[in-house]
Amino acid sequence: MVRILQGLLVAVGILAGILLISNLDKGIDVISKTEIQVVLLPGGQLEHVVEAFPGTKITDAAAGYIAVPAGKKEVLERQIARHREVQLTLPVVTAPSFDLARYTKALQEQMKSYLDGDFGKIGFMSRPQPIPVTDSLPEMLKRSMSYLVPGLFLGITLGFLAALLAVWKPKAGKVLDTGQSFLMSLPDFFVVVLLQFLAIAINKLAGSPVIIIMQFVKQTPLLIPMLAISILPAALIYGTLRIAFEREWEEGYIKTAYAKGLSRPSVIFVHMMRNTMEDFLTIIPRAVSMALTSLVVVEVMTGIFGLGGYAVNQNIAYVTSLATTCAILAGFSLLVQGLFAILRSRVVVTTKEGA
Incomplete structure (x- = not known):
């Protein structure tokens, strides 16, 4: 009986380890939460963009990096992308950091998917929609x-x-x-x-x-x-x-x-x-x-x-x-x-x- 329990504990530990490791990448954040990159149209000036959006400032003029308030990044990114002198905005890659909250949320979503009978999907190049x-x-x-x-x-x-x-x-x-x-x-x-x-x-x-x-x-x-x-x-x-x-x-x-x-x-x-x-x-x-x-x-x-x-x-x-x-x-x-x-x-x- 003891050996059976030990075997079950090992099995549960391995399966839990697979679940934890397979979602590890979802907790790693490499995108800056306080910077965005702005690609200007010909003749556009980064100073005009910053002046139009209070709270932003230039951090690297050559690369087109501007700093934005962390809590307003997503909203400002969409607004800046519609500026008349801006062609598009891009995320800024920064040093990797681990976000425990994101990781925990990913694990919860994964467990919910398993309970709902969704064990993952495969996206094929030749098909518009992924299949289970x-x-x-x-x-x-x-x-x-x-x-x-x-x-x-x-x-x-x-x-x-x-x-x-x-x-x-x-x-x-x-x-x-x-x-x-x-x-x-x-x-x-x-x-x-x-x-x-x-x-x-x-x-x-x-x-x-x-x-x-x-x-x-x-x-x-x-x-x-x-x-x-x-x-x-x-x-x-x-x-x-x-x-x-x-x-x-x-x-x-x-x-x-x-x-x-x-x-x-x-x-x-x-x-x-x-x-x-x-x-x-x-x-x-x-x-x-x-x-x-x-x-x-x-x-x-x-x-x-x-x-x-x-x-x-x-x-x-x-x-x-x-x-x-x-x-x-x-x-x-x-x-x-x-x-x-x-x-x-x-x-x-x-x-x-x-x-």
Whole structure:
């Protein structure tokens, strides 16, 4: 019961954090409340404008900046824009400041929108009106999960099997160790770029686009996102299990097993896997988080309209639904972590062999 409550508190904390951070920009003010910029018509003079509006004064004649009373800025800005010598007025960008009142109001409006069933909108370049994100969510979710889930399982499988091969065949392990160190040093976007270059080379050799590199209308890349999502989690799992297997080789029960005449594969599969299962189940949640990060990167770089990359898609003018899609990805991560926490409590023995 205590673990369930802890898990719920973590989930609520993460979702609350997403809500707070997603609205943070609405509390940051970069527009001066006491200055406006005036663009004059040919022959116009800034002094005439200031004389026509008592309470204003010139602060930078070259830039056209004039100071106005803070409480009357909006009214005076509209009036000054209609002056016969003024072409238009512009806001003055100043040092960023945080307005707690604006931020609190934005949070209240966001919560009210959620309670009213409005989870954000997506503004398309080709459409005059934005559409609710809920209209696109099923397709976005289906598209992202189509390579996230298989890519994650592929990464887990590859990392686990590679670790077994490394401990079974020490010479192969040295090669795999070098490859793992190299992969872990690469940023996500570089992995995607390498995969795209490799796909281009294969397409040229084949003489036709056998591997889709970017999303085009309804054609969505599958192989590149799946591989990009699987590579780094596989390297992470491999490194963790490699250390765990090395640790177990030093234990006394291994020498006992050898003294009984067991072969190296028997020692690995019968004894060592049991003692390293906790390490394996513990690293999976972190691998899931890494896979989600790779999902966002690969969708951005391949132009896929999915949960991670839709906000910067070239066809999107603006979005107000980032908190919603981030919450969905966070929910997926929390679900996986919860499942593996249950597995750890039920599968992993409390007293390891040889302890």
